[in-house]
Amino acid sequence: MIFYYSACGNSRWIARELAAGLGERLCYIPDLLRQGEFGYDIGPDESIGFVFPVYAWGAPRIVEQFVQRCHWHGTARYTWFACTCGDDMGHTRRLFEETLAGAGLVPDACFCFVMPETYLALPGFRLDTKQGARQKIRAAREKLPQVIRQIGGRQSVWDEKRGVMPFVKSYVIRPVFVRMASDRKYHVLDGCNGCGTCARVCPVSNIVMSDGRPQWRGGCIECMACYHHCPRNVAQYGWYTRGKGQYFFGKRWLREDDADVSAQDADGGAAEDLG
Numbered sequence: 001m002i003f004y005y006s007a008c009g010n011s012r013w014i015a016r017e018l019a020a021g022l023g024e025r026l027c028y029i030p031d032l033l034r035q036g037e038f039g040y041d042i043g044p045d046e047s048i049g050f051v052f053p054v055y056a057w058g059a060p061r062i063v064e065q066f067v068q069r070c071h072w073h074g075t076a077r078y079t080w081f082a083c084t085c086g087d088d089m090g091h092t093r094r095l096f097e098e099t100l101a102g103a104g105l106v107p108d109a110c111f112c113f114v115m116p117e118t119y120l121a122l123p124g125f126r127l128d129t130k131q132g133a134r135q136k137i138r139a140a141r142e143k144l145p146q147v148i149r150q151i152g153g154r155q156s157v158w159d160e161k162r163g164v165m166p167f168v169k170s171y172v173i174r175p176v177f178v179r180m181a182s183d184r185k186y187h188v189l190d191g192c193n194g195c196g197t198c199a200r201v202c203p204v205s206n207i208v209m210s211d212g213r214p215q216w217r218g219g220c221i222e223c224m225a226c227y228h229h230c231p232r233n234v235a236q237y238g239w240y241t242r243g244k245g246q247y248f249f250g251k252r253w254l255r256e257d258d259a260d261v262s263a264q265d266a267d268g269g270a271a272e273d274l275g
């Protein structure tokens with residue numbers, strides 16, 4: 001059984017590839033939370049896997065909350081998790097191990113896939129270039145068969161990309177980031193046609209459409225799905241996201257300073273498969 005969460009498709013792709021390679025069932029965490037499904041029977045030879053993006057050098061709160069609410073009946077033969085990050089994961093492994101321990105699970109393996117960046121809601125954060133995004137996806141694609149073999153062989157693997165100053169990132173900056181999380185800066189520019197895509201892609205149903213305009217209701221998990229999926233690029237986070245372009249797995253509007261930006265790419269009319 002593989003439980004996954006993804007806002008912009010990177011982790012969904014990894015989860016799907018792993019599920020296909022391992023013949024495992026996939027479960028989407030936001031759906032399980034909505035449906036209130038928290039009890040799972042684990043067969044004696046079964047394994048449990050989690051796939052999620054790194055948010056502020058730890059697991060997303062939605063993933064932590066799901067694990068905390070779950071009841072596992074039986075003991076998994078093998079427990080693993082795989083995270084995707086744009087750059088590095090800090091002490092995500094340590095933090096998520098603590099979360100799993102609270103639910104009575106002890107991980108046997110952890111994997112890290114570096115994928116295109118999605119966080120843009122602060123000054124200084126930018127998308128990867130098209131070439132950079134392609135390289136990351138190519139490297140992840142090449143890594144997948146090995147990870148499938150390792151999980152299939154129930155190996156103990158600790159594949160982490162901690163980056164520099166992981167302790168500061170995960171234990172000092174992360175709590176501040178989590179405390180400051182707010183959707184008050186989200187708004188739409190003129191040009192919003194009320195299509196409702198933002199509301200549909202929000203994994204926590206935090207956006208409602210009112211008089212043809214989205215309203216963010218205060219339960220945001222900062223995933224940026226509404227921003228990246230907006231067909232007109234009019235959903236914005238303060239001024240921080242202005243002109244930064246959009247990305248989601250399989251389709252992306254280019255960064256404005258990419259050398260090969262084209263009108264077709266820029267208006268979002270052309271679906272571009274970066275995979």
Ligand SMILES: Cc1cc2nc3c(=O)[nH]c(=O)nc-3n(C[C@H](O)[C@H](O)[C@H](O)COP(=O)(O)O)c2cc1C
Pocket residue numbers: 005006007008009010011012052053054055056057058084085086087088089115116117118119120221222223224249
């Ligand atoms: C709120 C937020 C926080 C993030 N924090 C980190 C981080 O701490 N380190 C990192 O390398 N990437 C970080 N990222 C980038 C994502 O982890 C990365 O792009 C991931 O592959 C996105 O997965 P998804 O497409 O499945 O949503 C962050 C992205 C978001 C939206």
